[in-house]
Structures are given as structure tokens and as C-alpha cells.
Amino acid sequence: MLKRFFLLSACVAMSVSAQSDDDVKADSIVYEKPTEWRIFSAGAPVSAFTLQNDLLWYATQECVYSSSMKKADVQKFPSLGTIPGSDVTCMATDNSGKVWIGGKNGVAVRSGTQFTAYTSESGLPDNTVNDLIVAPDGKVWVGTEQGAAVFQNGSWKVYTTAEGLVSNKVQALGVDKKGAVWLGTNKGISVYDGAKWTVHDMKKGLSWNDVKAIGLDQRKGTIWAAVGEKDVNSYEGGKWNTYMEIQPGILSIMVDTQSRVWFGSETGLLKFNGDEWITDPKQLGIPAAQVFKMHRDPKGNLWFAMESGVVRLSNPYPY
Secondary structure (H helix, E strand, O other), rough: OOOOOOOEEEEOOOOOOOHHHHHHHOOOOOOOOOOEEEEEOOOOOOOOEEEEOOEEEOOOOOOEEEEEEEOOEEEEOOOEOOEEEEOEEEEEOOOOOOOOEEEEEEEEEEOOEEEEEEHHOOOOOOOOEEEEEOOOOOOOEEEOOEEEEEEEEEHHHOOOOOOOOOOHHHHHEOOOOOOOEEEEEEEEEEEEEEOOOOOHHHHHOOOOOEEEEEEOOOOOOEEEEEOOOEEEEEEEEEEEEOOOOOOOOEEEEEOOOOOOEEEEOOOOOEOOOOHHHHHOOOHHHHOOOOEEEEOOOOOOOOEEEEOOOOEEEOOOOOO
């Protein structure tokens, strides 16, 4: 039985009066008032989520749900049109407000009150979808076990190694401020600018070829990647920087409005402020032991899919 959805607000106060210079340096934030977070309880680990106006869509291993963020009103979707609502890995909302949901059974899009499902029989390169993003131009990209695909003009255009991908196993996606799509694979990163392909791998500066997550700092133009078992790489100024043995099993990367970089994994949450790596929950400001997906909304609020629901951290940099 679905547990009653509820909204819990709490305040996490951080005392700065007793901080040493090193403590301030560690996060360079001085909170003048408590940092507010809210938990949208799901009663189970949340594998993916997306925001659609005042609706929060989220997925557990068994099912997809939508809930009003203003009242306790939950809808349950055990099926998404012709495909199951289980084993969802990714979600996104497009420019027209449609919700896209990807997972091990294909892709489904919610338009109005109906789902339309897509599988390998209707244009996808493979039914196992590892990641899904909406580009600024409105195109929807998916990464699968057998290639990438972009949805445009009502159909899927497929990209594989035959077109220029370094590997067909696409595990992570991102779009930079110029509109180029970054596709992380098990053999490196392929970048598609709409006309040509560029490859980044260990020969070009990555510390590992196996790319697990990609995040982009649109403010600075920096590309972040979780590679191998524990490494983090960043690309800026035409070269890759390597951070060794940072965190095992990073699943998601998010950059906030002040270019601090957040990394979510099944073993915890950490943040890089450009100088130090922060793991202290009091400094991070949210009560999450596991983080599977993250999102920064247009207001700068930070969202985290965690072990028991979704947490929203109010914009920590409102200035």
C-alpha cells in the first residue's frame, strides 16, 4: 500500500560564530539564517524525478508517481502506456511541459493525461535507457546500451559507432552552453556539436574511459565527469584535470549557482567548492545518506533523490 505522501519542513541551523578560518574556507558560505529543506516522502529509495509546474514526478524501483507539491495528493502509475512503470532510471520535463521517463523497458512521454511509449520496435536503439536529457533547443536525447537517440519531428534519429560514437554503451548525457551534447560511455566521451564528433578518452586526458556521470557548469563552461571507480575529472581551458580517489560509485553530478559541484552516490553526498571536498552533513545542509539523482531548478533550489524520498534545499545563495 502506498504510504500517505506528506511534506515535512525542517530547518537546519548552522552556527558560524565558532568557525575557524579553515572551516569557513572549507565551504566559503556563512549562513546568516537557517537553511531550509523539505522532504517529499516516498517511503522507498527514489531512482529518478522531475518537476512539472507544481507536480513532482518520481520513481521507485516498482512504480512511478506524481504528487502535488502543494497538498497531499498522489497518483500512482504501475504502467506507462504499453510499458511497465518499474525500473526507471531517468526523467526530464521538456520545454512544452511533457514528462519523459526512461528505464529498462524503454521511454514513455506523458502528454496531458496519456502516456506514449517508445521501444526498440518504435525507433529506440535499445530498450535499456541509462540517461535522458532535454537540450535547450527542445530536443530530447536518450542514452542506451546500444547507442544514443534524439527525438525530433515525431521520430527518433539514432547515433551509434557507425555515426561517430566512441562506444554504443551510453551511460551519461549533458549539454554545454554552446548546445553541444556530451555523451559519456564505457570507452570515453563523445561530443556532438550538430555537425561533427569529438572524442575524449585516456589518450586525451581522462584518468579512466568508463564514464559514469556528467555535469556541466554553464556559468564557467566547465565539464565534470565521474570516471572509473572513484575518480572525478574536469575539463576547462581545453584540458582535463584529475581528482583521484574521491568517492566510490558516483551516480549524479550537479552544479549550483555559485559553481560549487555536488556529487551524489549510494555511499553519500559530497560537494567541491573549488578548494576542498565537503562531506559533513551540517555543512551540506541536507539529511541524505544516499543520493541517486540531483537537479537545480530555475530559482536555484537544489533537489536530491535519496533513500526515502526527494529533498528540496532552498537556494543557499539567494544573493
